[in-house]
Amino acid sequence: MRRVKRARLALFVLALAGIAHGDGDVRTEAQIDAGARYDDDASLPAHADDVVDYTMTAELDPSAHTVHGEGKIVWRNTSEKPTSEVWVHLYLNAFKNEESTFMREPSAGSRGNGGVADWGAIDVRKFSLDGVDLWPSADKTGGRPGDLDETDVRVPLPHDVAPGASATFDMTWDDKLPTVVERTGYHGSFHMIAQWFPKIARLEPDGTWAHFPFHHLAEFYADFGTYDVTIKAPKAFVMGATGPVVEARDEGDLHVERHVQRDVHDFAWTAFDQYQERTEKIAGVDVRVLFPRGYGVVAERSLETIRFALPHYNARYGKYPYGVLTIVHPPEGAEEAGGMEYPTLFTSEGSWYGPPGVNVIELVTIHEFGHQWFYGLLASDEVTWPFLDEGMNSYAEEEGLRAWRGAGNVIDFMGLEIDDAEIDANFPGARVHDAPVAQPAFEFPTGGHYGALVYERTAAIFETVDRVWGRELGARAIGRYARRARFRHPTPEDLLTSYEEVVGHDARAMIEEALFHEGWVDFRVEQIHTPRVARALGIFDRDGKRETVKDDSINASNEYDGFVLVAREGTLVMPVDVELTLQDGTTQRLSWDGKEKFTRLAFHGTSPVAFAVVDPDHKVLLDQDHTNDFMRSGDAPTPPSQRVFERLTYAAQMFFSEIAP
Amino acid sequence: MNDPILVPSSRGPISGIDTSGPESVRKDTRLLLVSNDAMRARRRPVALFVYYMYQLALALVVAWPVSRGLARAFGGHPRGDSVLFDDGGWAILALRSAWERVSPAFFALLAIVAIFGAVLGLVPLSALLTSISHATPDTRAPRPRHLAPYVIATFAPLTWIFALGAALELALSAVALWTFGAVGEAVRARTSDPRADQIAVLACFIVLMFAGAACVVHDLARAALVRHRTGAFGAIRAALVTFRRMPRVAWSWAWRGGVSIAVVIVVAAIVPRLGTKGAASLIVIALLHQVVALARTALRASWLARALRAVDAAPRSRTR
Secondary structure (H helix, E strand, O other): OHHHHHHHHHHHHHHHHHHHHOOOOOOOHHHHHOOHHHHOHHHOOOOOOOOEEEEEEEEEEOOOOEEEEEEEEEEEOOOOOOEEEEEEEOHHHHHOOOOOHHHHOOOOOOOOOOOOOOOOEEEEEEEEEOOEEOHHHOEOOOOOOOOOOOOEEEEEEEEEEOOOOEEEEEEEEEEEOOEOEOOEEEEOOEEEEOOOOOEEOEEOOOOOEEOOOOOOOOOOOOOOEEEEEEEEEEOOOEEEEOOOEEEEEEEOOEEEEEEEEEEEOOOOEEEEOOEEEEEEEEOOEEEEEEEEOOOHHHHHHHHHHHHHHHHHHHHHHOOOOOOEEEEEOOOOOOHHHOOEEEOOEEEOOOOOOOOOOEOHHHHHHHHHHHOHHHHHHOOOOOOOOHHHHHHHHHHHHHHHHHHHHHHHOOEEEOOEEEOHHHHHHHOOHHHHHOOOOOOOHHHOOOHHHHHHHHHHHHHHHHHHHHHHHOHHHHHHHHHHHHHHOOOOOOOHHHHHHHHHHHOOHHHHHHHHHHHHOOOOEEEEEEEEEOOEOOOOOEEEEEOOEEEEEOOOOOOOOOOEEEEEEEEEEEOOOOOEEEEEEEOOOOEEEEEEOOOOOEEEEEEEEOOOEEEEEEOOOOOOOOEOOHHHOEEEOOOOOOOOOHHHHHHHHHHHHHHHHHHOO | OOOOOEEOOOOOOOOOOOOOOOHHHHHHHOOEEEOHHHOOHHHOHHHHHHHHHHHHHHHHHHHHHHHHHHHHHHOOOOOHHHHHHOOOOHHHHHOHHHHHHHHHHHHHHHHHHHHHHHHHOHHHHHHHHHHHHEEOOOOOOOOHHHHHHHHHHHHHHHHHHHHHHHHHHHHHHHHHHHHHHHHHHHHHOOOOHHHHHHHHHHHHHHHHHHHHHHHHHHHHHHHHHHHHOOOHHHHHHHHHHHHHHOOOHHHHHHHHHHHHHHHHHHHHHHHHHHOOOOHHHHHHHHHHHHHHHHHHHHHHHHHHHHHHHHHHHOOOHHHO
16 A cells, blocks of 8 residues: 555656656656565565575785685576586786786776786686596686686586586685785785685576676676685784674684675675774674774774765665675775775775865765675676666765765865766766767776766766656666665666656666767757847838838837747757846746757746856756856846956965965 | 164165266165164055065966956856856866866966066065165155165076075975975885874975075075175075074064965865855955955065064174
């Protein structure tokens, strides 16, 4: 019963939205209800499909920066077809030499470009099935003859593994960690140990392996399972890892911790002899911050962020299902390890003095925390559809920061307030024409394009949907998607379906165009024409008489008629408002569905139009150029411009008073 | 205001100025030195105001074209350039691509104005120093016709001193920056990041103290040049002697500098609370800003008067 009421309420809201925009795109109750059961946490699955379980033991030698690992993988074929092979990712080999795919790919504008001072590698000593070591017969270059990349390995099996059947692999390996690069490695005695073990690729339901070399711009994709990992490091080292500690003990000079976590698809850990630690229970989750000495302020700012974000994200995207969350703050010099997400653990970044008013620590913390959903719980294919995790998570970051900190959520310093959403909207610039947003990570021409399109453009697209069609609908759509897709490796179609169900076909069409077809839009005011209503001039033959009207001023009325011409360039279609400011100071709001390339909005009033502003509430973040969104009619008074002049003059005075004699 | 106590100038009319001709002319442009204790910036408000106006004029040269460009960009909006102060910063960010195109030209303009402005600024500076340290025979503040020959005569040596002083100050600032990085890097492995940065800042500050000392000597040399009417290198020698004999004069420079920075920070904290809408807030903010600019000019003039007193008080035997 409650659900029906909610659906009716939503229908009413949608109907109002449709009427307001005149687009006729009103969802039917059946359409609204199609996914409505995913609108609250009752729909959330208790657990993921348990596809692959890792039981491993790893020992860190912090002076040699090596990890010795042993363990077993129990893997189940959950596809529809038997398989005669498994693909194993050895991500750490990305840093083995300059012939790896990672090192060869151009990536200007991204992390990982600082070079590797000390190379890293993973050497598998044994990978056996039923007592037979399969590693000697493995194809280390993944079927790419001549390719020296060793991050994507095909291992032929002695016999097929049927659908539903499982295989247990025993393995032994050794890691040599690189100096910190692309999220992993060491810096002094700090160790961030990620992408560190032989990891089985995901077998899709149709029987194809989703395997790939470690690309410079790409992240990961894997199946859910249970990770039971015992980690060892010298006693002086504090460790943190995915999942809760279920057992801790000392073995000689070593400290040993066993971490067990189900429903995750990766495991990362860290060890550092300089860590300090703070813990706090937030919304039922044991939150732990590991930070270098002197970073107490940073730790508190991270915790403050989580105090807001955890309940906020729980409400929007479904409850966080794990009992622990670990935040790792790398020391200075290890920044490449910062700003990365793993299940129940993420790394933050920011200097120890983190200047007040510049919320970098909060921004990075909330972003990486958001990945617990848009990566962790959804587990979309980050290589093929990076926008599904980084992009949607950037949108969540924008929304969260604004809900928490208002308009000055990134910078709030001496009157200057900068919003994360405005940055995301602005920075892609002309790159929106260079490549689609929705494409594999390795297809982007540069790291700059990847960042601008995957992160910022995606966020701007969905923020625009919220502003144009309504935040309530946007929240419901993204919430439905996040709940329905939990543990299910969603594709773009899953996301689009949620938005179509909740927000409507027009919104879906706009999103699809923007994501897949380099869609763009630029609204502008083209012309204001609102003359006084008067008799027409000229020669007129009336009632058999010829009359010449030369001067209309005598009979001129006090009314004005005309139009404002508004144009839409680009391929994105969405409704937009136009605000007219009349010379008497009053304003009028008009609406345009934005479906044509331009429109003449009729005007009639007692004062001429002085200014016209398209999108006066600044809803269309995707607008390529906001400086042509307004126009002044020729005879309107010039608007004020003294404020900027005053500020600039003062700034220049201060500058010259410092350098002048 | 008490009349300044005049003392006879030991050097007579400055060299290079024609003192021949009718007595009325010589008498008309002749200045006498003001006694040490009477050299106060507050006694020369007009010269101080001219100095302030010069810096304001320089600022306008840069601010005017930029603000005109912004007024054109946002002249079509009913709220004009006020949108640049909108929450969230959409209008500022909308200018980003335009800024990327025009910023090289802007910085070129800024550099040109800064260099020429600094050199031309020696004229009002010399006038201010001369005005503070001199008076007409009838104990009045010098008028422009009195100051002109002094300013002309001191321009070249002041330029030399400025070039040498600026080069030294820039070099020491660069060394300070390098010191920050090098020291931080060297100690980071042995201590925590905050402690490493604190040590680096301390090391940087020590080098900056030398830069500050260079600034003090620079101003003392300017003061000596005007007060003693010596050449550039004679003035530098006099400044060094003064600084060696009276090192505490640096404190006079430092506290005024500190107050100059503090007023900027305090007003910067107040201004956002005054809002960005309406003429009243604009007027109040503009007044506040100009009070700051005037206060900084006054503090600078006060320091220059102190420098004049210092070089006057220091033994001058080494300067001859």
